[in-house]
Amino acid sequence: MTSDGPDRAGEVLAGPIVWAGIIATTSLLLLLLQGVLWLVIPALLGLILYYLLQPAVRRLVFSGLDHELAASLVAGVFFVAIAAALALVLPWAAAQATNWHMSLSRYLDGGVSLLERTLRLLESESGLLRNAHVAETVTARIDELTSGFVERHLPDVAMAVAAWLPSILLAPLLTYFFLRDGRRFARFLARAMPNAYFERTLKLLHEVNQTTRAYFVGLIQLTLVEGALLALGLVWIGLPGAMGLGFLVAVMAWVPYVGSAAGGLMLLMVAATDFPNTLWPTYAAGALFLAVRLLDDFVLMPLIIGRHLRLHPLVAILMLFAGGVIAGVAGLMLVLPVLGVVMVVGETLGRIVTDPRLRARHRHALRLRRRQAAMNLPRP
Amino acid sequence: MALFATLTQKELRVVRALQHERDYLAGEVVFDQGEEGQALYVMVSGRVAIGLVGSTPDASFTVVAELAPGDFFGEMALLDDAPRMAQARALEDCCLVAFFREDFMLLLETHPTIASKIAIQLARHMGQRLRAAGSRALLSRSALS
Incomplete structure (x- = not known):
């Protein structure tokens, strides 16, 4: 019994207060998660x-x-x-x-x-x-x-x-x-929500799932592309174990900055050791690493991950720095997926909290439930 | 339940794993006019009224249809995320089963036979409503002329 109709007033986009909440929650979560890394x-x-x-x-x-x-x-x-x-x-x-x-x-x-x-x-x-x-x-x-x-x-x-x-x-x-x-857990969460917020919760859970999937599937795709490019380049340079080395460096890039730098350094060291008499393979390996990193950071990452997470590049970079300061290497690794999920939850909660009609419906349902609970009770 | 009438027991088990059971008290709003639709509801028990609400604060609720167990409503939400055209309100305490749009989309991928059976039932239901609306329009036109 639905069709096109006028949209109800009250829906607002996430504003500065919601975004401040999102950033504060992400930082707090990183701080807390740092203590339970054995589980994270x-x-x-x-x-x-x-x-x-x-x-x-x-x-x-x-x-x-x-x-x-x-x-x-x-x-x-x-x-x-x-x-x-x-x-x-x-x-x-x-x-x-x-x-x-x-x-x-x-x-x-x-x-x-x-x-x-x-x-x-x-x-x-x-x-x-x-x-x-x-x-x-x-x-x-x-x-x-x-x-x-x-x-x-x-x-x-x-x-x-x-x-x-x-x-x-x-x-x-x-x-x-x-x-x-996984599905049973989502149903369990939805069951705990009041009727007024039920449909929004379903949508929220779906979006959280989409966001985490986008991040992790994107990360796997990115690793495969980056690993293949590095491996091909290293094969051309003539480095022994090029395939393994290329994919190892790509996996190390899961830790932003620190992992990438360590991977690049490792490439240079391997090239310098395996070609001690000439410098060009080492320089070529370095140039290849830089070219793949630039391609990754400025083309592949925004294309594969950024598009799905809907993160502004500046916010992503600033949060990466903040993640590193708050929780070190673990913070660098966790900050983007955590921010993506908190962003979806925060924006939805912001929309629910600022929707007076949903709140009114919930209050109305609570009144009805109180009245039903007190039914047939003798007056004091 | 008309929507799942053509499903086998095995297929019903698959659908049941995707459903959300919700209880509403008499007078409680199931969904609002103008709200973005996310789910279709199937009546298990009780009665639900579908109606239009005016834009003024003291606006009355004009009942368009009354639904009984086995009926379903909010079906357009499975097809698009357009705002709901009417309000659904529980007339008495009722139990509803909600079916989320994204779960229906997943069903299209994993169980296309079940999804197409549900889609055909939906199409039949909409066809009936379209015919009923056409007949009403014809009657009104002949009454006017």
């Missing part, structure tokens, strides 16, 4: 896997399978495949541990040697740098810092990985329950 990280991984596996579940449901059975089947097959891959890789990785230790030291030395060669090249061009003995001083300082670096930090890294392992193992469990009970 597996939940994020679980969400990424959920959005990755959801199309397979839908396909199975489409072919006639029950939803719960489809979710169990997809999650089961995926995790058995991962477990089988780990069972194959882990013994090999343990056997290679000594080699890795040596490789890490070798690549670190390669990086230092690259810096020294570059500074010497600059010194040969500039009298000022030559007189200041820049190459000598910087190399000596870095040698001081990096001597025994791997030996000093490897045990800490191993301990950190061991401490995080139980938490990371939560991710498959969370993914399974997201796949199986």
Whole structure:
């Protein structure tokens, strides 16, 4: 019994107060989430896997399978495949541990040697740098810092990985329950809402789901495109292990700025170590990394993620800085998805709170329920 | 329920997993005229009136239709997000089942057979209303002439 008709007054767009609330809530959430990273990280991984596996579940449901059975089947097959891959890789990785230790030291030395060669090249061009003995001083300082670096930090890294392992193992469990009970959870939330706000809540839950899906699916697409571009470029340069290296650097870019910078540095170190006699592969790897990052930040990211999140680029950049200040590396990783979800919730709540008709309907329903509850009670 | 009359037991189980059951007290507004429609409602028990509300503060509620268990309303919300043309108000305590537009869209992707059965029932219902409105218009025109 609906059709076109006049829109009711009272609906307003999110204004400065709502936006101040959105930014404050995002900052507060980042501060709180920082304390429960053991749960946040597996939940994020679980969400990424959920959005990755959801199309397979839908396909199975489409072919006639029950939803719960489809979710169990997809999650089961995926995790058995991962477990089988780990069972194959882990013994090999343990056997290679000594080699890795040596490789890490070798690549670190390669990086230092690259810096020294570059500074010497600059010194040969500039009298000022030559007189200041820049190459000598910087190399000596870095040698001081990096001597025994791997030996000093490897045990800490191993301990950190061991401490995080139980938490990371939560991710498959969370993914399974997201796949199986995600819809049930949304219905449970909608049931808790008063009748007046019920339809808005349904829409809100749908939009939150769309926003998180847009972010994580966009992130996966972005990683695949960036990884493929880097891998192709590195294959052309002739770097050994180009495919793995390209995708590793793309995954590291999930942590804005810090991850990207570490990925770029890693590329330079690998190129400098594997081509010790010539500088052009290192410069080419650096140029390739910069070109892919620029393409990613200014073309792919706004195209794939920004469009879905409807975030103004300036707000996104400022919030990235704020996220880094509030919660460090975790803040950098979490700030955009958290902001996207808080933005949808905030804007909808802003519309509900500023809609006098919805509030009046809710008050009316409460009066009716109070009257019904007091019915047939004797007067005091 | 007329909307789901052609569904098999297995198909009904799929639809039931997407439904939201809501209870309304007599006098409570289910949805408002001019509000953006998000869901279709199927009557389980009680009575609901569909009516037009005037724009003045003391405007009366002009009942257009009264619905009983098995009937459904708000069906245009499944097709677009245009504002509701009328208000739905519970005449007595009632239980309704709501069916969200995005769930219907999901059904089109995952269970096209079920979605097309529901869509055909919706089309039949709208066809009946269109014919009834056409007959009323003809009667009014002949009365005028």
